[in-house]
Amino acid sequence: MDAISRRDIDFLLHDWLRVETLAAHPRFEGQSREDYDAVLDLAGKIAAKLGESWKISDSEEPRLDQDGLVRVQPDLREGVQEYFASGLQLSSVDEAHGGMQLPFVVSMGIAAQCMAANVAAAAFPMLSTANARVTTAFGTEAQIAAFAAPLHSGEAMGTMCLSEPDVGSSLGDITTKARAEGEDDLGRRHRIFGRKMWISVGDQDVAPQTIHLVLAKIEREDGTLPPGSKGISLFLVPKILPDGARNDVQVIGLNHKMGYRGTPNTLLNFGEGDRFQPGGDAGAVGWLIGAPGQGLAIMFQMMNEARISVGLGAAALTYRGYLASKTYAEERVQGRPLDDKRAEKPVPLTRHADVRRMILAQKAAAEGALALCLYAAKLADLGESEDAAEREKAEGLLGILTPIVKTWPSEMGLIANQHAIQIHGGYGYTRDFDVEQIYRDNRLNPIHEGTTGIQGLDLLGRKMLFDGMKSFALLMAEIRGEIAACADGPLSAQAAALEGACAQVEAAAAKAAEGDPAAALTHGSQVLHAMGHLVVGWLWLSQTRAAQGAGDDALAQAKLWACRYFFAYEAPMIAAWLAPLMAGDDTTGAVPEAAL
Template sequence: MSLRPTLDFLLYEWLAAQTLNERERFADHSRETFDAVLDTCERIAREKYAPFNRTVDTQEPHFDGEKVILPQATHDAHAAFVESGMMAAAQDYDIGGMQLPYTVQAAANAFFGLASVSIGSNMLTSGNANLLMVHGTELQKQVFALNEFSGRWAGTMCLSEPQAGSSLSDVATRAVPDGADFESDPLGPRYRLKGNKMWISAGDHELTENIVHIVLAKIPDAEGRLVPGVKGISLFIVPKKLVDTEGKLTGVRNDVALAGLNHKLGWRGTTNTLLNFGEGKFPVDGQAGAVGYLVGKPGQGLACMFHMMNEARIGVGTAAAMLGLAGYYASLDYAKNRPQGRPVGPSGKDAAKPQVRIIEHADVRRMLLAQKAYCEGAFALELYCAKLVDEQKTGEAASADEARLLLEVLTPIAKSFPSEWCLEANSLAIQIHGGYGYTRDFPVEQYWRDNRLNMIHEGTHGIQAADLLGRKVLMEQGRGLQLLAQRVDDTARRAGDVPALAAHAKALQAAWQQIEAATKQAWATGNPAEALANAVPYMQAFGHTVIAWIWLDVALCALKSDAAQAGSGTLGNVGRIGAMTYFFHYELPKIGAWLQVVERRDPVCAELPEEAF
């Protein structure tokens, strides 16, 4: 089964992405150029990624004492991706970009996630470069970002530390000025960094001639103390190999050493590393300390890094949706071909009759519909968020500001919903395969293993929930939440006028009222500890309501599309209406149980004595 029909429907019929070429930035493009990009990426994914998904899972990266070794297939896939120009697809023409809408770039990158998320689509490199294009100096953009966009260099994000994990306020990596004239270096104020970074994806490899690390560290005060909390965090460019102001390698290795490779449950094709900065293994000018260049102002590092983190969260959500769809397609094919059991008739089962394919069993259909509803709904949300990025960058001032706020509210959902529920889809795909599902004879066990990492990648589930309830729904006096409410209500009102959708429209409005009531009750005492104790159930309910809204909006488009074709419903749209109906009947009612504990500010999890566990 192909992703393309679903992608084309969502991109062109639902989101009308082809109309983006009416904007000056995208005026050179058309539906034809967009399709050409999609065709190219689909072909590369099919030829260079998909056939090697199992290869990169079984041939894990290893360190030979000098360099990290990856399978040749990874090198070939990376080269094909770079040659396609997709690394800089959304960038300006004058720096080698295509000036593609981000919506189209995100859609095209989905093919790589579907084919082999473990090989990847260079999300961190493009995110690293995009951060520098916003917060870097002109020379930092020229030397570092442009070489990343060209594919000559790769990029990482170095946040977590062994002792801190997700608690960035506890970052202990230190950055001290490199000499009295440290501020005069043309690449930016020059510092020496010492510390350890953990869980660094693509932290060391030989795919590119250099790796640009974006590193969070703290600059000590005059007494040599580190400022506690996140306000003292600054951001630095730390290249693996030092370069000059023209982007040429100087031949000097920076003091960044690979301390070890993490052996993961999934995403085994991507190196995941522990890096030591400034341990003295590769001293620069006879001194220990990794050379780093300040990005932005001291103490503003986390604000700069959020630019990359938010982009990565949408990327992780898309990867999770693609893994879910990969499992769905595999289990659908299996269900259509696997004979087992007999149908239940008026008098029970007749053992004398021949076996039927398992897709004829109602419970297997339930599991297939659940996968379709979770994964296609999640993918639609990711594309919706991608279009908000384009609106923020190219829309009129008022519309752009609305897009910014909507993205703030939706980003935790765009990351969390797919990483939880598309993982559940992968579990259902295994279930449909039965015993074969947990063997390596079929790909669904690898999809599950790969997807299990996404609930942790780029901010754990709990962090996303605290961000949503503790910050995003409250920011700017709740204006982002109000804007989302308006869009939900608009969809519900339009659906209410369609007899086939009226009941769903009413259910969506009721669900949103529950969300608003629970939000108020969670903060009724003004005590963050009480409000956030049940942030994850709140986020689960919020996410289900958002996906219900997305599905209802997609269903409106599907019915409109069928009406335009003289009322003859296409099988694709019949499937979309079925998945939407499933979600409203089987999934949306779950929010009541989740929101009950939120509204009561249920204390059992927070207050149970440690010894009682």
């Protein structure tokens, strides 16, 4: 059984997003559909290899050896190494750095296949590629050669080290410190001291080198650290130093997770022992990347890319659960249909209306989430356009959509995965069927790279209220353009429903803007959910319209029914999410802690 539909990926990329038009931009000049299809075909083969270790790497978790090295499941290790040997990690990397320089949206089509097959294995290239992209964007030529090049080749794996044992999303409170130590060929050298928590791929036996991007604060002359997020800087800290010596970076523990188990998740110590350099200077060696105090701003490039990847991983797992439960429902016979209770033989589960409801709910979530992530990836490509107006528009849309891209697939994917388990009945609650692991793997996605609550504050606060609603107005104009295109024809009813949803969201935005921002932000998560449904409803309308001219009647009909389902069952939830804000309810903000 396929883990994701290649036909749908092709439809979304070519018939809907028309990625071939990107070849009109100098960055992608000379590229063609044949080029894109070739790498997508290769990705399908590599995904199949990664899929072989999906189950076994869930039961055989990474382990920490006495030498401080994390051992991952051997089949997973081999699959990840084969991925890097294929060169797929170079798909969107600049030609100047040895890459193919393909559109980011095409690289997301590659990632979707690999994530659906084995999301834990796909985390290795995702993190390494994002790490290398930050290094090439902000590092010196010497840093790029020393650190980005081995990440591109697969000789090193990359991490992002933000959180600490006592500091999660409030990064201004981190205490990891950097002590200046002069300059060398790689730039401003520092000694790093501190602990980092929740570090995926923190150390492993997939590659001999690990390169950490570490957030830390540069120690002042009096030994204190600068307060707040503006005092955070970013450092490149390799496991193995350029002279071949082992850096003072130690894995001191593994986090044992509910799902996503094939990816090691570690607790790291920087500069807290001389285990690897007895008698040497204290502190892990790291090199400043960018300017002092720019760490969080630089790291947000990697974090925003990671948030799109998290959304895509959730979409891929949602898709896998949808296909698994659909296949099961088609094959499993049970009960008699409502319209023929005297039937002699039981019928497939797909004859039952409630099962069809749950399948449609999953289809709407899976295909809607995949469309959302690929649309955002294309905006990232257009954000590098040579045309200033096109670039500004793409950046504005991507900015307001990023918290939705991260959250909507993550939250709605879990609901869809619950439907997949429910369709399997008791079997879905066992480890004999894939859907229970799909759910466990997917449960991480509303948490990492910024929780749903953080994304709600980002959307309603930074991207709407504190932006003066400029990006919001841009988004609403795009949505209304699609409504106008569908006003007459088979999607007119859905277009009218979307217009009604636009009015509801605009009224809520105006309500939020007229009062105390702190009071409005207590409704951030609900606004995020409502905005997510509005945006995905728009994209369902758009892709369904495109499907009518794609030359595939079966696909066009399937899209039409899923679109009908979304507007009949999902779109009405928008008003319910916005109701507390519209009513001025202050329950969550005003409730005393003692009453909780």
